[in-house]
Amino acid sequence: MWDFLVDRRGQIAYQAFQHVSLVVQCVLLGTLIALVLAALVYRNPVATSLANGLSAVGLTIPAFALLGILLAPFGFGIAPAVIAVTFYATLPVLRNAVVGLAGVDRSVIESARGIGMSRPATLLRIELPLAWPVILAGIRISTQMVMGIAAIAAYVLGPGLGGFIFTGLARLGGANALESALVGTIAIVVLALVLDLLLLVVGRLTTPRGIRV
Numbered sequence: 001m002w003d004f005l006v007d008r009r010g011q012i013a014y015q016a017f018q019h020v021s022l023v024v025q026c027v028l029l030g031t032l033i034a035l036v037l038a039a040l041v042y043r044n045p046v047a048t049s050l051a052n053g054l055s056a057v058g059l060t061i062p063a064f065a066l067l068g069i070l071l072a073p074f075g076f077g078i079a080p081a082v083i084a085v086t087f088y089a090t091l092p093v094l095r096n097a098v099v100g101l102a103g104v105d106r107s108v109i110e111s112a113r114g115i116g117m118s119r120p121a122t123l124l125r126i127e128l129p130l131a132w133p134v135i136l137a138g139i140r141i142s143t144q145m146v147m148g149i150a151a152i153a154a155y156v157l158g159p160g161l162g163g164f165i166f167t168g169l170a171r172l173g174g175a176n177a178l179e180s181a182l183v184g185t186i187a188i189v190v191l192a193l194v195l196d197l198l199l200l201v202v203g204r205l206t207t208p209r210g211i212r213v
Contacts, residue, residue, distance in 0.1 A: 030089030081158025096138025100131030
């Protein structure tokens with residue numbers, strides 16, 4: 001194992017960077033999409049139910065199946081990987097964003113409107129900050145989940161550490177097959193823990209002091 005790590009340290013580092021880059025960019029994009037959708041639907045009970053239903057149903061779609069469907073229009077490479085990872089990254093954030101925004105005390109919102117704040121200003125300056133801890137919890141769940149899904153994206157030749165896992169499984173029983181699969185798996189777990197720790201720090205720095213738990 002040590003020899004495998006030393007011989008391929010450059011490749012491992014590069015694919016780890018690709019993996020993190022794919023996950024972070026897709027989670028950021030998914031969070032933006034989720035916040036926009038949540039802001040549009042959270043005041044409407046019917047639309048809120050539809051959004052929650054979409055989140056629940058979307059998470060039941062197997063990643064392999066979605067990637068297979070995306071192969072027809074987009075082919076192999078980065079495009080289907082980004083679309084699939086962004087899709088899964090959006091769902092937990094959307095659900096938490098809707099719950100967080102809907103859970104903001106109505107009296108606080110009415111007070112803000114009473115002093116002349118517009119609806120967009122109330123959303124940006126009052127509701128989103130108060131809902132942020134719940135939203136951030138969704139981002140953490142999303143990040144952990146798509147770390148694994150990004151590995152499956154190697155099925156369509158997407159970037160990241162999944163290449164080590166698929167190579168090892170394809171050559172199981174051959175030289176360095178087990179080492180390749182283990183390196184990819186362990187590296188993904190370590191990176192997931194590091195990203196979660198960073199998100200904890202971000203949450204500490206961005207959550208208003210008055211609502212910190």
